[in-house]
Amino acid sequence: MNTNRAGAWVIRIVLLLFVLLVLYPIFFVLLTSLKTTSEFYKNIWLLPGRAAWSNYAYAWNVAKIGDYFLTSVIVVGITVFATLILSALAGYGLARLNVPGADAIVIGIFLLSMLPSESILMPAYLLVSKLGFTGTYASVILPYISWGLPLSIYIYRNFFQTVPNEILEAARIDGCRETGIFLRIVLPIVRPATVTTAIFTFLGWWGEMLWASVELSASKLKTLPLGITAFMQSAGTDWGPLCAASAIILVPVIVFFLFTQKYLVAGLTGGAVKG
Numbered sequence: 001m002n003t004n005r006a007g008a009w010v011i012r013i014v015l016l017l018f019v020l021l022v023l024y025p026i027f028f029v030l031l032t033s034l035k036t037t038s039e040f041y042k043n044i045w046l047l048p049g050r051a052a053w054s055n056y057a058y059a060w061n062v063a064k065i066g067d068y069f070l071t072s073v074i075v076v077g078i079t080v081f082a083t084l085i086l087s088a089l090a091g092y093g094l095a096r097l098n099v100p101g102a103d104a105i106v107i108g109i110f111l112l113s114m115l116p117s118e119s120i121l122m123p124a125y126l127l128v129s130k131l132g133f134t135g136t137y138a139s140v141i142l143p144y145i146s147w148g149l150p151l152s153i154y155i156y157r158n159f160f161q162t163v164p165n166e167i168l169e170a171a172r173i174d175g176c177r178e179t180g181i182f183l184r185i186v187l188p189i190v191r192p193a194t195v196t197t198a199i200f201t202f203l204g205w206w207g208e209m210l211w212a213s214v215e216l217s218a219s220k221l222k223t224l225p226l227g228i229t230a231f232m233q234s235a236g237t238d239w240g241p242l243c244a245a246s247a248i249i250l251v252p253v254i255v256f257f258l259f260t261q262k263y264l265v266a267g268l269t270g271g272a273v274k275g
Contacts, residue, residue: 026250033243040239055244059231065245068227072206075137075223079144080201083152084194086145091156091193092182096168106157113150117210125214135219140212144205152197159193160186195260202256207249224249 032040034051060066094102124143133139163186171181187194209225216222222230228245 026254029243029246029250032239033247035240037238037240052240055240056248058241059245059248063227063231063234063241063245065224065227065231065248068222068224069248071221072224075140075144076202076205078137078141079148079205080198082141082145083148083201084197087149087152087156087197088187088194089182090149090153092160092186094153095157095160096163096186097178106154109150110154113154117147121211121214124211128215134215135221137221139215140223143211144208148201148204151200155197156190156193159190163189199257199260203253206253 031047032044033055034053035048035055036052039046039048039052060069093099094106099105128134128139128143131138133142167185167189168181171185176184207225208223209229212223212226213229216226228242228249231245232242
């Protein structure tokens with residue numbers, strides 16, 4: 001009994017240390033964002049004497065973080081919405097519409113999700129360039145959607161397979177068309193899959209920088225990571241505004257995760273066992 005208690009306490013301590021390691025950088029950024037540069041260099045550990053909210057105003061207006069924020073919201077918002085629609089339709093078709101070779105297609109799709117993005121940068125860039133999309137919203141949105149679809153389709157397909165056939169057959173007997181079954185019956189049941197896909201898609205592309213730097217480096221359009229990089233090059237070691245700009249990136253991620261985290265575990269495990 002004592003051994004079990006000691007083991008439980010060890011696990012708690014390890015988890016607590018892990019939580020502190022994760023939260024400390026976030027806390028440090030938020031704390032520094034409310035300091036003046038002189039306060040930061042005086043003592044980086046002290047609380048700010050007076051909250052310097054002007055750092056956020058400077059980052060948002062002067063450094064144009066507000067413009068970059070809007071660009072990221074548009075890019076990621078459209079990407080998440082389109083990925084959810086396309087992956088849900090594809091997943092439903094592969095799970096419920098008796099598509100020939102569905103299992104082989106799913107395996108191929110899942111293998112595609114394992115390809116490192118760096119290996120297809122050049123072909124993707126040439127394709128986007130020939131389509132005339134370079135430097136536009138489409139130049140980042142379309143590749144983001146295509147790169148996010150394999151894993152999203154895999155998640156949706158596993159969830160759709162857990163929906164009992166009896167429910168679908170009863171709906172068909174009652175005269176419900178396939179579109180109605182998909183929209184009114186199946187999608188509400190697999191809501192955890194939708195939330196999980198939205199989380200992965202949002203977190204995956206909100207801070208993405210590699211492809212954005214390839215397509216938007218010479219464009220007026222810039223996502224938040226590119227905007228922060230440009231700001232760092234111009235601001236130097238003005239840590240207050242820099243951390244304020246970084247906090248603007250962090251806060252939406254934290255808020256989004258807090259509102260959706262209760263669905264995350266269900267989304268990761270709910271489609272693991274076929275019903």
